[in-house]
Structure formats: structure tokens, C-alpha cells
Amino acid sequence: MGQEGNSSGKGKRKKSKPANGLNVLRGRIKDLGSAENSGKHAEEALQESEDLYRAIFNNTGTATVLIDENTVISLANTEFEKLSKYSKQEIEGKKSWTEFVVKEDLERMKAQHLLRRENQEAALNQYEFGFITRDGNVRNVLLTIDLIPSTKESVASLLDITNRRQAEEALRRSEQRNRQLLESITDYIYSVEIQNGCPVKTVHGPGCEKVSGYTPADYSSVPKLWLQMVYPDEQKIVEQYGNALYNGKGVPALEHRIIHKNGSIRWVRNTYVLKYDADGKVIGYDGLISDITERKRAEIEIQTLNAELEQRVIERTAQLEAFSSSVSHDLRAPLRHMSGYVDLLVKRFPDSLPEKGKHYLSAIADSVRQMGVLIDDLLEFSRTGRQEMRQTDLDMNNVFQEALDLIQRDNTGRNIEWVIAALPRVFGDHALLRLVWFNLLSNAAKFTRTNEKAKIEIGGYKEKKEYIFFVRDNGVGFDMQYSQKLFGVFQRLHSTEEFEGTGIGLANVRRIVLKHGGRTWAEAKPDKGATFYFTLPIHQEEKP
């Protein structure tokens, strides 16, 4: 500013390359001048015009350059100096515009440069590009460019829109953040004002748009809009809840469906909190609406899976029942025949059989009997697994006593000292728990058989969240290293010769206790007796 014309100066500059662009300008001005002043003052007028246009060129608020056919900048104004941070002397006639363009935009712009000179109409007059300043910064620049008529030169103005672009970007990001925030909203609060048992005003929080598709403005302009969008099957209950609230009666949270503005069905959970004035009169309520569609979807999926699983269990159980029935019938029949014919043979021909022969037959009969017991036990075991539990509140003392009566009947003549503590009440299946006691007591009686003075202790106590029951004997015990085998099906720690049995009793105990949600274990030492424990959880149904 204030140094206009310093380098190019005034007067004729014909064929002076750096001022080429200005000559063009002058040419145009000359035409104008000649039209207005055809006289001798033409030259003078021209000079004045040139000064005028130079002043305009230099003082326009936009960076402007003239570019010749060879891409060299012939003239630059003060704003361009400011934009590029080069002085006019450094630019004019020396620098090509290509030096100011970022690599990514260069090819495209060169093409435009050529196109403009070959087919002016087809070239773009305005576009953005990356402008490199002296210090290497890149600015977003909006270029407006056109050829100067009947020349191969162009005039280009460059508007630095970097700040505008940044502001736009910031705005875009902020909008995106808001949108994400809004989309993540699944809960919102609304409040209802009540007068004389009628709702008079409802205000919905801004989250209502995300959840229902309707804006707070929609809600205030359409009365009962919420009720209208409730899924038809649930309108009645929603209305009932509303009426209760209008009359000041508290209601639990309600889960129901609504039809979103976009037609989709959403699940919501509606929680209500009544508001009262100082006199205890209802003045309204606040509600929290939560979109629980995803949770419901998951719930329904779980229900479907459970139903499928249950169906599969039913099918498997039926298969198992068919199998058990077949085992029971088909395996027992041949055994029965063997037993029957051996028996008849011994009975009908007692004199024709040598002692050895009778011994063989007795061995056959023994094995047949044993196999019969094994099959029965296995079927019994499979039955306890399939049996449905009928759990009730039980006096464990009675359940225990029933089992004890059976054991004592089977062990008359035995000298057993019974030490029996009072047992707590439990929640369980009477028949199954009796079987647990029966098996444990029967074991205790069996494995103390070799003792002169057998002692069997029974007790039960509460510990943390369960009852622990035990049966302790002073019998032959066992080696603890095999303890994990104890509760397995057909697992035995003693030979059948020492102590008869099939090894199904404790497997049954474990299975029954597991079904009740309890645990089983045992502690023992060889010849020092054994203690068998089982636990039952303390249920809420039980009275303390």
C-alpha cells in the first residue's frame, strides 16, 4: 500500500515482459478511453485509467494475480504478497503459479490451465486447491479464474478459506458428536401434572425423539400421543396404570411395547414416581422411559433356546425311558429263565446230580442273581435321575426315622449303638431324601458288621447358607486316596466277598443331593471308620 507502481512505474511498457499483464489491461482501458475521449487527451485519460485500475488491482481485498500462457505470474497484488509471504519483486515474472500448488492438486490444475486456453468454455472458473506459502504452510484457497478476453493470459483471484473450512469441520464434528450422543440415549424423563384426578399437562424430555420418533413438540401438540403409540395388546394395561396414577395410587414399573414413528415396534420400561404437595395431595408424577428393546430381544432369544432345550430333554428322556424299559424287560427275561431252569434241575433231579454238578449249578444261580441285582440297581439309578422332584418343607427327623426303621429291621440281632442328634427342617423331596439316608445308613451298618461293638452317629447342623448332615461309623473305613471313586456308579472299594453290594448306593446319594443343590463327600481312615457328609441349601421358602 502506498507504493503502487513502484516497480512497474508508469508510462509505456510495451513488450516489457513482467508488465505484460498490465499492457493487456492498458489495451482494454485504451479502448474504453478512445470511446470516451477521441481527442488528444486520450493518452492522458489512459494514464488516469491505468492508475485507477492499478489502484483497484492492488487494493482489492482479495489476492489477485495475472498469469501468462507459460504459467508465470506476471503481476501480483498486495493481498497475494500477504497470502504467499513473498514480495512482488520475488514473484512477478519469476515464479510460476505451479510453485504455489500442493502436489495432490497440481496435475488437475495444469490440465485446467491448458484446457482454459484451448477450450475456455469447458474449463472450471472456480475451485478449491491447497496453496503453499513461503513458510511451507498449506492454506485452503478458493480460486476464481478466467482468461482475459482475446489473450492467453488469465486473471486469478485467490480467497483464503482455511478458517472457514476449519469452522465447517468443527461444526461437522460437533454435529456428529451430538448425533451420536442422541442416538445413544435410551432413557428419558417425562413428567405429568395432575389436577383433580386428571392429567392436565405432560412434558416429555428430549430423549423421547430417539425412543419414540416423536419430538417434545409433537407430544405437546397431540393430546394422548403416548397412549396412541402403545402397542394395541397393551393399551388397556397402560391406561389402567395411568388411571391408578391419576388417583394417586403407586404402580410398579411396566414393560410394554410402543410403535415407533418409523413403524418399528420397541419395548420400553416405564417407571413411575408420584409427586405430592405439602398436604399429601397428588400433583403429578415423573416417569422414566427406558428403551429395553435389545434386552427384550435377548430375553426372547433365551426363551426360545430354553424351549428348544426343554423339548430336547423331553425327547431324550423318552428315549431313555424306552431304553430302560427294554433293558428291564429284555435283559431280565433270559435271566429269569436261567434261574428257573437251574432251580428246577436241582429240585427235580436231586439224585442224578453229582456234588460237583450241584456246585456248578449253584455258581450259575449266584451269578444270575447278581446280574439281576445289577440290572435292578442300574434301572433304579436311572429312575432317580429322571424322577421329578416334589420338594416340600420336611421334618428331616421323620425322613431319617423311616430309613432307620428299614435298616433296623434288616439288622435285627446286630449290636449297634445309635447316636442320633435332632435334625433341622429342610426343603426337599421326601422319598429321595429317605433314599439318601437309607443308603448311608445301610452302608454304615454294612461296614461295621465286623465290629464287635458298632457305633453309628447321625447329625445335622447349619453352616453359612446350608445344612450339613453326616453319618459317622466306626467300621472298616477306607483309604482316602480312593475317596473320589466312592460316589461313582458301580465303583466299589471293597470286594464283593468282603462286603456285598453293586456300588450304586452312593452314586444315588450323590445324584439326589446334587438335584437338591447340595454336595457330598466323605472322610475316612482304614479300620478307623468313615464319615459321610451331604449338604442341602437353605431355601427362602423355609421358615427360619
Add this chain to the structure above:
Amino acid sequence: MIDLKSILLVEDNPKDVELTLEALAENNLANRVTVVKDGVEAMEYLRCEGKYKLRSQGNPAVILLDIKMPRVDGIEVVRTIKSDPALKTIPVVVLTSSREEPDLKKSYELGANAYVVKPVDFQDFIEAVKHVGVFWALINELPPERV
């Protein structure tokens, strides 16, 4: 003075027939046992049809009935007998290998009078058959059925 009526044994397995007859003999119940080998024959006998067209009239004192049989099984026979006014007073003892609950429940639901699981041990079986005699004896105290 007592007209000892017959026992109808419905059993398809010849070994079971033989052993059951032996067990009945052990209990002095073997006289006048009629054996048929499935449900179809059992119904023909009871209704005096087919090859039993010419048998002397009258119902057996007791029916010993196996459950698993070809053609018409024991459960079906119980159902038919207990829904027939002319037959439903005949005591039916279901004799079977199976102690599986569905069979037990079903036969009782249909009106079977007793259910005996044939024990593997033959001596036990003889004991079980002895109880069958209870029905056989009881029949003499029942009011005379219509013929």
C-alpha cells in the same frame, strides 16, 4: 361242592409259560390252566370266538397277563376286558418282567387288579405266583357272575 374254575395264562414266551406252569404246580394251582399266546387269542377265548367257539361257557377265575406280547399287548387286553361289562369282573393280574413305571401306572389306570413283577429268582417267582392264588380263592366269595 366248589367248582374250581380255570386260570387263563396269557404269555407268548414258551419258557415263561413252562416256568409259570411249574410255579403254579408248586402251589397246587396247576389244574385247569388254559394258555393262550397273545392278546388276540386271549380275547377270542374270553368271548368264545374263533377256535374257542366250542369251549364251555364261563369266565376264568383269574387272568395272568404278560404285558409285552406280539399283535395285541397286555395293556390293550386289560383295556378291552375292563371296558366289557361281561368281562370286567374277572380279576386280572399283570405278570411282567418290566417294573418300569409307565407300564405299572397304565395297567392300574386301566383297572388291572394286581401287578406282579416276575422276580429273577425262581423261588421268589414261586412266592409271587402263590399270591395269585388269593384271587383264585377270592372268586368263590364273589357274587356269581352272569353267564
